Amino acid sequence: MSAAELTDAQDRRAPAGAAPVGPGRLPWRREAVAMLVGFAVLALLPFVFTDSYSRHVLIMVFIYAVVASNWDLSLGYGGVFNFGHIALFGIGVYAYSLLTKLAGMDPWIAMAAGGVSAVVAAVAVTIPILRLKGIYIILVTFGFAQLVMQVIISQSEYTGGTQGLVRIPTLYVFDHNMVRDAKFAYFYIALGLLVLSTVFLRAFVRSRAGISIVALRDNEEYAVSRGISLVRQRLITLAASAFFTGVAGAFYAAYQRNASVEVFGMSLATIILSMVLLGGTGTIYGAIIAAFVLTVFSEAMADFGAWRPMITAVLILVVMLAYPGGIFGMLKSATGVFSRRWSPPS
Template identity: 80%
Template sequence: MTDMNKRVSGAPGRTSWQREAVGFVLGLAVLAMLPLVFTDSYSRHILIMAFIYAMVASNWDLSLGYGGVFNFGHLALFGIGVYAYALLTKLAGMDPWVALVASGVVATLAAVIVTIPILRLKGIYIILVTFGFAQLVMQIIISQSDITGGTQGIVRIPGLYIFDHNMVRDGKIGYFGIALTLLALSTIFLRVLVRSRIGASIVALRDNEEYAISRGVSLVRQRMITLAASAFFTGVAGAFYAAYQRNASIDVFGMSLATIVLSMVLLGGTGTIYGAVIASFVLTVFAEAMADFGAWRPMITAVLIILVMLVYPSGLVGMIQAAWGGLGGRLRRPT
């Protein structure tokens, strides 16, 4: 291991690989047992949607939280994954599992393309270019209605399969397992990346761009890596969403979904990965619990987010850390 890697892994306040791995496995085990508690299909559907949101939000946190790149075209990458899967399976006849991976590759290529014009841009200019990219993709889909279905979308998209397992009459347990596996792979990929030397250079550029460049960090290369890395599992999440819902619609490019996912990133705590995952579950379940409040639901959710951010600017992760630190202090206090 190089000295740089030693410094990164041994940074003050950073949880060790071993402790993080144990916590990750325990958390994954708890999530895997949820179908034993929630046996009805609708509850499992809510959990599956939370897994999808968690993948998209945590990958957005890589570019927004760690990279400091205001990439407002991130949801377009999700939409690209949705339509790539739909077109590859329904029109090209590609195997759904191959199409799932291919959709992630297509989203990654799209991220590389959108990165080129923003390599030297900062602030509001990045927001404008990436937002314009999202609108451009949506307009292309609408204009090519003979292929994409336009505003009508694409229906009866082939779903995923697990050998001869019946994915329709299994109470959604099959899709639950696939969604959890994809979330686990995505989270492992992101955490390995941010704890690596590449992750350290990404954060260095975010914190002090001029100093990082003077120390040999390439702004062009690292920005390209950041956006491309955040795109693959976002595209895979879009493909899984299309396979699960069995349809593709331009609604995935709407501001409503973008607002929801961005709220998850901010509420969880930027630059944490796990925070976005936790917030995805909290907001998805909370929004479902508030379903009877109708038009008041988004306002109540907004108030919740504001209150948490006012008390804990670092989000839910900061709240959990504060609670854990307080509990640890009381346990260590002599009686």
């Protein structure tokens, strides 16, 4: 049964105004408890890893996890091959940089503005792809990313062009010195961003809007015949995946204190896309787990030089061939085996 047919059947059983609950889906209370425990464990990591380098790696993990999990919303759940997603991250980087450095805006307000700028850009790129499919969406969204990069390069008087911007104003927490605390404050700001993003994404995919985009992905003709608007849902999906991506870009600029057109490059896009695919599309949590695995694994192999990306590519291929559902699928399979093995006989 397709997602659209399943949705139709569940709608008849669900109370009015409530989103239907799919079979096999973890009840939201249990998911909330599991999420709370997971993030509580993460919150203790600065007391385990007290050096600046380890905390820096974890901060980058959180940033990548936010971008990858939001990409999974449009790619995995919505089935929209939006290859301009990384441009939304870059727009957040430059929106924050220009607003704080040139306009003198408060950094916290500028970070929120980075998310809003990304949403506006997502809506703009969605309009030409509303009726497109497949390779045409990839071409338009990829072209959009390149267009944004060329605009930034051409406006070098403000953006710094290929040289980028440096000494960008950073965030502040009252009178706390964030430069000399071994990245303690930055860690919790990044973790807070990941928490907010994850809660939003999981709430969205559990809502009727989330169920609708999955129905469109699985059986577009049937979903449209049941009254689901392709145009509206595609617009909502890309806009929803843009806000925290833009905020993550703004935080990245505040944390690194520089902005460069490299954030629009294929290198970063490949890394983030690898996290989405390796974690398992249509899961949200898979992209977050893969961000940890790939970032930590890559840093652990720093001494391997040119061999590092090749070894990482082999790791991705092995996991994807063994478990097409990615790391999250592998964990679900392992959990199922463990549950069956330890369940009491009936």
